[in-house]
Amino acid sequence: MTNNFRVFATCDIGDALNILRTRGYQLEVYPEPTAPPKALVLEKVRSGIDGLITTLRDQIDAEVFEAGKGTLKVVAQLAVGFDNINRADANRYNVPFTHTADVLTEATAEFAFFMFGSLARKMWPAEHLTRENKWGFWHPYLPFLGDEVTGKAIAIIGTGRIGLAMIKKCSGFDMNILCYDPAYQNLVYVTAIQDTMDLRHARGIQKEKTWIKYVSIDEALSQADFVSVHVPLIREGESATPTFHLFNERTLRMMKRTAFLVNTSRGPVIDENALAKALKENWIAGAALDVYEKEPLSEDSPLRDSAIEDRCRLFPHFASAAKITRLSPDPDKGMAGRCVQGLIDVLEKNYGGDIKKMPYVVNKEAF
Numbered sequence: 001m002t003n004n005f006r007v008f009a010t011c012d013i014g015d016a017l018n019i020l021r022t023r024g025y026q027l028e029v030y031p032e033p034t035a036p037p038k039a040l041v042l043e044k045v046r047s048g049i050d051g052l053i054t055t056l057r058d059q060i061d062a063e064v065f066e067a068g069k070g071t072l073k074v075v076a077q078l079a080v081g082f083d084n085i086n087r088a089d090a091n092r093y094n095v096p097f098t099h100t101a102d103v104l105t106e107a108t109a110e111f112a113f114f115m116f117g118s119l120a121r122k123m124w125p126a127e128h129l130t131r132e133n134k135w136g137f138w139h140p141y142l143p144f145l146g147d148e149v150t151g152k153a154i155a156i157i158g159t160g161r162i163g164l165a166m167i168k169k170c171s172g173f174d175m176n177i178l179c180y181d182p183a184y185q186n187l188v189y190v191t192a193i194q195d196t197m198d199l200r201h202a203r204g205i206q207k208e209k210t211w212i213k214y215v216s217i218d219e220a221l222s223q224a225d226f227v228s229v230h231v232p233l234i235r236e237g238e239s240a241t242p243t244f245h246l247f248n249e250r251t252l253r254m255m256k257r258t259a260f261l262v263n264t265s266r267g268p269v270i271d272e273n274a275l276a277k278a279l280k281e282n283w284i285a286g287a288a289l290d291v292y293e294k295e296p297l298s299e300d301s302p303l304r305d306s307a308i309e310d311r312c313r314l315f316p317h318f319a320s321a322a323k324i325t326r327l328s329p330d331p332d333k334g335m336a337g338r339c340v341q342g343l344i345d346v347l348e349k350n351y352g353g354d355i356k357k358m359p360y361v362v363n364k365e366a367f
Contacts, residue, residue: 005347008044009053010036013078016329016336023344042067051343055079056295056317061086065093076343078335080104081266082362083233091366098342098360100335102161104320109165111319112264115288116154116226118313119260121146125310147225147258150174151208155224157217157246158231158265159186166228167193167212174200177212178220182231182241185214217246221254226262233266245271252278260286264319267292276302279311288313 006026009017011033020027028044030036035057045052045068052068052075054060060075075085075097085097118124122144129135129143153176156163163179164186170177171193179190193212200206221227231243247261247270255261261284263270272293278284289303295317297303303312320326320335328334331341342360344350351357355367 005050007051007053008049010041010058011055013336013339014327016340019329019340045072051076051347053339056081056084059084062089065089065095069093074343074346076339078339087363090363094366096346096355096361097363099362100338103333103335103338104325105161105165107322107325108162108264108319109169112166112228112262113169115262115313116149116260119286119288120149124313152225153178153223154226154228155220157227157229160230163230164189166230171197174206174210176210178224179214180217180220218254221251224259226260227255229263229265229269231265231269233268243269247271249274253283255284257282258285262288264290272303276305279308286311290315290319291317
């Protein structure tokens with residue numbers, strides 16, 4: 001198949017781009033690891049490209065859609081989130097945009113679980129102790145002890161795809177699971193997990209009975225040893241259940257002093273000033289973040305305070321950064337493959353050209 005579609009990619013997304021090349025697309029890729037200046041994106045869009053491949057770093061708004069008026073047919077985002085794309089502007093200009101939901105589900109949940117292990121077992125301070133040659137003796141509890149993850153209670157805040165994947169992993173560690181979701185309760189899944197827990201206990205695979213249940217957020221936070229955040233970012237006025245600064249001074253004070261908080265969802269779900277205060281004043285035992293209110297994390301962020309560095313793990317938004325998840329050209333396995341397939345669906349009018357039927361298009365309501 002030969003096509004003459006012109007596409008600009010704001011970053012290299014690997015071998016999946018060869019799918020476009022073999023189909024005859026005229027493809028230009030921004031070569032730097034940093035995001036291209038918006039002026040360059042506008043220049044490329046004004047030149048008449050048909051498709052734009054973007055990441056969360058690229059601000060796509062009315063200015064971009066106006067520049068591509070009459071020619072830009074699709075924006076394909078390499079991410080699940082699309083906070084960088086102004087949905088109202090896309091709808092006003094009738095430009096569909098796609099995302100890469102689901103393929104990063106397991107990788108993100110896996111990473112969140114690893115973050116809990118790193119916090120609870122004090123891996124960062126333990127490695128520093130070793131590397132700085134301060135490990136001069138062995139003692140059963142000095143200079144510090146970590147804590148087990150197995151058998152503890154975890155609160156899953158948000159039970160969408162990634163939250164459910166996290167539940168599955170936690171059940172394998174014999175954890176009791178408190179679920180909270182501001183919008184929807186997946187009772188069928190929770191029942192299936194409880195059935196699995198009961199069977200594991202009955203067959204002697206786990207010694208203690210465990211449970212899973214939906215509760216209020218207050219109950220979840222006050223009872224959990226670990227809190228894992230998996231909600232979308234919803235600001236005030238966008239829904240009856242906003243999640244912006246869901247974690248603030250009030251909710252952080254609800255948590256146990258021995259509890260750990262991990263966020264792999266969206267940065268603004270947590271008030272970072274409140275979290276830094278919570279760590280400094282020991283309201284909670286520790287936190288690990290992969291997302292921030294502003295990215296990259298600013299040099300003067302209170303989260304960088306050396307007084308809390310042993311209890312605050314900071315990662316560069318890379319929970320999905322695994323080879324297959326990020327780069328596989330297979331749209332059922334990789335973000336890159338799904339990004340490219342979403343672009344192809346729109347440009348080549350798959351699904352009979354009905355955008356509402358295209359699985360990776362986000363703003364179907366505009367069509």
